[in-house]
Amino acid sequence: MRHIAIVGSGPAGYYTAEAALKQWGDDVRVDVYDSLPVPFGLIRSGVAPDHQSIKAVSRRYEATALTGNVRFLGNVTIGRDVTIPELEALYDAVVLATGAPHDRKLGLPGEELRNVFGSAAFVGWYNGHPGFARLDPHLAHHTAVVIGNGNVALDVARILAKSQDEFAGSDIVAHALDALQEARIERIVILGRRGPHQIAMTPKELGELGHLSRACPIVEAADLPDESEDAALDPGQRKSVAHLRAFAARPPEDCAAKAIRVEFDFFASPVAITGAERVDAVQVERTKLVDGRAVGTGETYEIPAGLVIACIGYQTSPIPDVPFDEKAGRFANAEGRIRPGLYCVGWSRRGPTGTIGTNRPDGFSIIEKVAEDIGAGTGKRGGEGFDEIAQARDLKVVRYRDWKRIEEAEIANARAGSPREKFVLVQEMIAAAQG
Template identity: 40%
Template sequence: MTYVITQSCCNDASCVEVCPVDCIHPGPDEPGFGAAEMLYIHPDECIDCGACEDACPVNAIFPDYEVPDAFAPYVDINAAFFEFTGEQDEPAPLPPPGAKIPGGPLKVAVVGAGPAGWYVAEELAATRRCDVEITVIDRLATPYGLVRYGVAPDHLDTKEIVSGFAKTARHRRVRTRYNVEIGRDVTHEELLGAHHAVVYTTGAGEGRSLGLPGEELPGSTSAAELVGWYNGHPDRAALSFPLAHERAVIIGNGNVALDLARLLLADEEALQASDLAPAALSALAASGIREVVVTARRGAEHAAFTSPELRALADDPHLDVVVDEADLGSLPTDADLTERDAGTFAALQKADLLRDLAARPRTDAAKRLVLRFGLTPTEILGADTVAGVRFDTGEEIEAGLVVRATGYRSAGVAGVPSEEGSGRFLHEAGRVTGSRATYTAGWAKRGPSGVIGTNRACAAETVRTLLDDYAAGSLAEPTGEPLDDLLAARGVIVVGQTGWNTLDTHERESGKEIGRPRAKVTDREEQVRIAALARV
């Protein structure tokens, strides 16, 4: 028997840490980790101990005899990875933990309660170099950022990763202050005055503009807006979108684009089983969309989606996934690939899957997803509302909804230097350049790349830098007014972890009454009101 990693792998690598025989690859310290779509278990080296299954935060690991039918291909995929890549490279040596730091406690504010923020808090809480007091802050009244408001609402296993974050929130070194916005309730300098260091993990939540004519038309939107709407983000829950036309076009073909396509084409049963926001559920259940065309500027060999994401769509019996064989001439074959690493294995997995889809006969499924390549949009068509998209080839595709899924940008923070255009913080190993005692991790640090678990290694690098700076005496003692005193004087209503737990329980119990995982509260004032029933 062997254990098998399946579709919802988040690359968190908790499984790697607990494996007693080092049979899970690539690990965070191995060369192929950054390019890997997921992690894999070597079937001949696994000793069936089950430690990885217990450690996995997203329920992605199963004994081979218990792998659900929907994930059956992953038994062979895990084995194929090792057949393709051969003997694994030696991991890079871990940096030394560093000497004990006298004095303390080190006071750190972590701004942004999404995955990157919690990985930073986890690393700091676990350090033995010094005592630490960690305050996790978020401008929203709810924690978990990307997991609550970005992960697709039907990916409930992926959302289970928050159980680890909740454990960190209970750590004796950690306290939480939600519904607190830097720049609105307290300035960056005031926050620095109350702490030795500030770490910004504020993500990248703004959609990118393509600058196309017609982009401002109703029915033209960004992935950030549409994803925020259906996930019930308080800033976007009140938006509305035209869903009556039978076709939607998505520009860009990353995993977010495929998530959008899947949700736009989902039937009511699938929508009910998700934690989709109530208003979005009603709108999507009544949608007239029957076809989604996902377009990409470059060829199929550059497809940005991962093979697990496409495989899930390909296996949906209610959906016809259409790929034109003529678009696939530049895809690699096994014989073409001289490099045998995680990146080229991922490329081959995608290529084989696309070829399989192109060879499939068309079905009579009621809905279909069309993947197109080599199309650069030049104009969004329409007079008073979106009517379609024109591409550089001269082709026009009629549609009532056009979504730009071409990346995200960070909003930045007043008083902290950031890169023009992307909004991310310029840094050296997580230390923000041009701002004292200021650090960053996650998408705000490296841009919108990787999956949830990628943030873990990113956070570890930042925390090493911060602790080394503290050991070197580079972080001044805080002399400003304590954060809680500032917030109290300004009448800020603070939501703590206990308040969030009250809101979380309310949503789950409300959902249970109507047969759903949760009924999200999307109005910020209502969130705060419910959370206030508990003590901070």
Template identity: 40%
Template sequence: MTRPLRIAVIGAGPSGFYATEALLKQTQYDVTVDLIDRLPTPYGLVRYGVAPDHQKIKSVTNIFQKIAANPKVRFLGNVNFGTDITYDDLKAHYDAIFYTVGASSDRSLGIPGEDLKGSMSATEFVAWYNGHPDYADRVMPLDVEGVAVVGVGNVAVDVSRILAKTAEELALTDTADHAIEQLKHSKVKDIYVLGRRGAAQAKFTTKELREFGELLNADVVVDPAEVQVDELSAKEMENPGTAKNVEVLQEFSKKHLEGKPRRVHLRFLVSPVEIIGTDRVEGLKIEKNKLVEQDGWIAAVGTGEFETLNVGMVLRSVGYKGVALPGVPFDARKGVIPNEGGRVKGENGVLPGEYTAGWIKRGPSGVVGTNKACAVDSVNLFLEDAANLSRVDDSNATPEAVDALLAAKGARVVTFQDWLELDKVETEKGKALGRPRVKFATVQEMLSALEPVKG
């Protein structure tokens, strides 16, 4: 066979780039890759999920940029899967498909009042302050004094830290302008971070936890009784990260409050049982828990002792889950594409030439770098299968054929060169203000900025 294998990678976040990198590095087959994303911007969670005051993590985009610069790769941005390009279109134009769309939805708490105004996922709040186009027009209920953040992972820590900082501090980051403007008028004084189990079971990393103690605008409040280590949790203290987390929390519990304008309350052994309110959130009823062992697992069970927090906003951060792609198998309970190690599974077994990587493959676990090994594993399965995969018709297996298809559907494709132009505008605007960048927050703004470029 003389032509390269044509491969589509759906989703241009970290997993999509790592899968593309692995495909380029292998030497068994000549390949070309179309990296397709519904947004005009690449990088996915790195652009829209990583906290704006954690710029160092975003430097991974330098590696992604080099991958995209390879002549065997095309970035097709602003292309929506299911409308601009369908499952059948992919099967007709590509020899193999990788789904790397991440986990863009969230898990619910399943408690009364969850649909009240002011109750939302931390995912939405993160996307809003990071300038995701889907959330750019949201008005956040920051006219309240209390906010509850349910969950004790790094995302919960991120949103709590952003709420605790001043607008002036955030104005030195790439926080979206619309978010800075609203946060400038925030009336929030108390932020409650709630974990249903103990301090030893919390999922945040020590580095992120320590940042609470460095906040200029907020005191950190910890109840000493809630960060004691019980007998059940003693074994978990053998993990150095867990031991360090507990140590930091116990240090916080001994600190004297300095009278800063805001307070971050780190609470443990409490579960939300009801969001109170008529038209909007007016309070959160929580139940105190105790730890018990169940089937070798440390579980939290309610004690029947309740407390009501005076909050007007509730952000749930209890896990991400994937969203189904039209025509692609999906396990709604697990929130992933069903797969065997990375090979996509349909009702009757593995679907030849279809693979998945990242959170949509394995669920929301690990950090940005974790997705690299995951993507490599899936690419290795493709390499095992490639010799026996059926090939699409040569007339369809060209970039030009895909371009013609997208043009016929009226898709306005944003190329990687286009993105570099947008990136240049954002960073130059930022430089003038002493910021990393000033983000375009809507698709229309991005496309309008490209008008002179596209001529």
């Protein structure tokens, strides 16, 4: 029997568990650990609450979780409740699938001011992540600045701009919905260091921005390259740039009746955030492209703003006793191998790149390496040994059946039109898990 521990119950974790089942069938036991009492990681707390079709992938993970030789062990923090060396002593292989839950720093003066957030924190706030439920952003200023030109920046801008009716069917948490409906934001500026041809925004997300009831996306035609240059782009990029061209071609009267302007500010690099205790402006330098790189021109200007959200990427959390690459913001590894018996997968292996589906081949690839390394298994005790540790340390471990009780309570608590009302405090989750 092979015994595999997977740390992290998000897409990378459950795809890896699925791969282990396909590799060994009944000859494997897989324990999936998570620091939260609830599974699915990024699907629950990272995917935009109005993108329920994307969240539906969790049904696939549930099919894996409900097999007899896979266990979910929630509310267990690896490195605190149980150590990596302890897991290595119990399991033939330990696979870290912890994702990249922390924001990359901007590295700018003033980024520690109040009301300056990273996207992990801000998205976690409106998605009900227990670590960010008490964030309490101040939304009374007329201008918000969103830094970044990827889909997360679009998600943040769209959530800030939506009307209450447009949240129907979403699982945005009540505290965020209430705060957003009281917001006074009239202008959202999306800053990008480079130009329209360099965006990492996909057509679907850009298209959504053009159909909001009270917001109008604005692109300066002068920022767009000659249309003939679009031919060099891949099909997805061409569709995205086509959306930007359509935004630029809108007559001004289309936006006159809209309460919120969503402005794309290309060739714009933030250089400082200013304010006394809370942010009141962003200092920006105009850029130009030189061999594909954004280079400052020395021309600067100021955007008065009371809210700043940086959507510039994420990094993995270090774990005691695991080598960490500080520069790359992920575990130090060679194609997923950290040391004999210890592996990493997904964002904790390669950094925050790719889509949710990218983690599936990654999970299967790492299990192939594990199979090559451990052969028929090493005779370790696996989950039985962890159960003894949990009992001795009085750990309040949440199993998958307990998570289903939490889920049932969230569904029962849902407001009209919403699939669920998430618990945002761990103690509330534990109470619901206990029935």
